[in-house]
Amino acid sequence: MVFEGSSTALSHTGKVRSNNQDSGYSGSNLFVVADGMGGHAGGDVASSLAIHRLKELDHAYASTSDAEYALRDAISDTAAELIDTVALRPELAGMGTTVSAVVMVDDYAVIAHIGDSRVYLFRDGALTQITTDHTFVQRLVDSGRITPEEARYHPRRSVLMRVLGDMDPDPEIDAFIMPTQPGDRWLICSDGLCGVVDDAHTGKTLAQGYAPGRTADLLLKQALDAGAPDNVTIVLVDVGGNHPVASGTPTIVGSASTPLGVEIPAARPGRSSWLHPARQAANEPTHFEPGLEYLEEVIEEDRRRVRRRRVWWIVGLAAFLVAAAIAAVAGYNWTQTRYFVGTDEDSVVIYRGVQQNIGPFTLSSVYEDTEIPLTDLPIYQRMAVEETVSARSLSDAQAIVASIRRSLPKGES
Structure with a gap:
């Protein structure tokens, strides 16, 4: 059965970055956001490769299990393609991408996810985050060491525990199936949106009931008004409801929307040596999958940060109490002149x-x-x-x- 609904996709460079490493896809049955990482060109290539591999899945499926299998297989194939690409162009080593994909099959949404892009469901006036971020700070939240609010401003909030990259040919992917119904709004976005616009404001915007294109524009404006330090990519899907069935060609946005997005850049001469091989991925590190030693170091750094915060809190409280005592003594002395x-x-x-x-x-x-x-x-x-x-x-x-x-x-x- 063909999915009935309307959708849109948009991607913006943001206000800080010089290029767009995000890619997005909105089709008839398939909807994807990929947030690339790994330097000046590596992220562009990684997210583009993911979109152009996954877009082949945009067709009707006989069952949800068929769609889930196809998603898992396509994402694994993308990982292999990233590895082959780095073998061809070593300067792209370290590149990778998040992938958050939804395939609509009859009255179900088949979801596959890796990284920190997100899938949300807006239903009956409530916004729910469906996917779980594969980040270091999310692990801290899950273990109760920090609150979700602290996670939004944690200095290591961009460190990924899982990512589709050039190091793992068999990535661990979250895949699951959820029922959907007319009136549902599915939002897929990169952290350029959810990292700066909180869920409360996103939910209010979705609740206004505008068509997907207008709603996506409003969400982008909120991200830009908040400074948009990263690329912003939004794919919005309405299931049935008041908006007409979308028709026409699929929409591809971001780095995957141009041929240059999937062209493998030539190696730059004069930048490599036996000690420092040319690694374009090192130019603009935004995300990477940490090793065990790094994680231990980050955990210890987090402990030091908590201890420093506690010390400063104690020092601040002591200073306040001293100041209050001095003020009390001075005030009492003044009263004794009356x-x-x-x-x-x-x-x-x-x-x-x-x-x-x-x-x-x-x-x-x-x-x-x-x-x-x-x-x-x-x-x-x-x-x-x-x-x-x-x-x-x-x-x-x-x-x-x-x-x-x-x-x-x-x-x-």
Whole structure:
């Protein structure tokens, strides 16, 4: 059965990189994003080879198992082709690509994935990440050592644990089958989108219900507004729903869209030696599959980073507490330069400090008990003293007391 839906694909260099190493494909039944890596030209070649090998799978399938087998076989063939390409052009050594592919078969989506490009499903207003990133930081998240939010800004977030490259002829691929239904929106994207635009904003954009082309443009704009430090590739697929069935030729975007994208570059003379062979892949390292020693080093570096963060947190807390203590002492000393006239149980008293208290701590103390009985004061004066009378200084407080004495009936001082 032919898949019924509409789709789009777009790819953009971004605002930082000088070339586009991403490739994307949107056809009748097949939808793919490949994020190339490995230097100035290596990533271009790797993602292009992947797309041009996988596009042969864009046809109807008798069963989902047939489609899954075809995907696995094509991705393995791509790995072999990458190895053969590096044997022909050693300067491309180290190149590789992610692959996230979806084949629609009747009411099912057959998914194959390796790397850190992503497949999302938007259904009933909720966005769900379907694939799992094959990255070092995702392993840290899975083990509970860091949070997903910390993973977004981790300095090693681009280190891949699995990638389709020139070193492994038998790559480990995630492949699975999921039911789909009319109204579903499938988003396949490189980390140029999901690495800078969070899922909440992506979900809001998908929920607006625009056609795939318009929706992809809005997602790209968000990535560009966020700085777009990497290439951005988006493939969006609507299953049934309000949008008409797409027709026409498949759409290929990114480096695979031009003949130069799959042309193997000639070796550059004068750049190799027995110590430093020419490796174009080393020019712009963005992703690579780490070895065991490197991973141990990164794990230790992560531990050091956590320890440093803890130390700085303790130092910051200590500095805050010291500053707070200094401010408290300075504030208390200032209060001891203030005076007011009030009462104790039965007489007029001059207090040093201020009338306010902080919790159980009083900020005033008796400076002088004048021994003027409260019962001798006129009612209005007694009420004023009980409310306390602020003084600008000790002499001002003493003047207030002298005024109270003068107001007493003769013989009662």
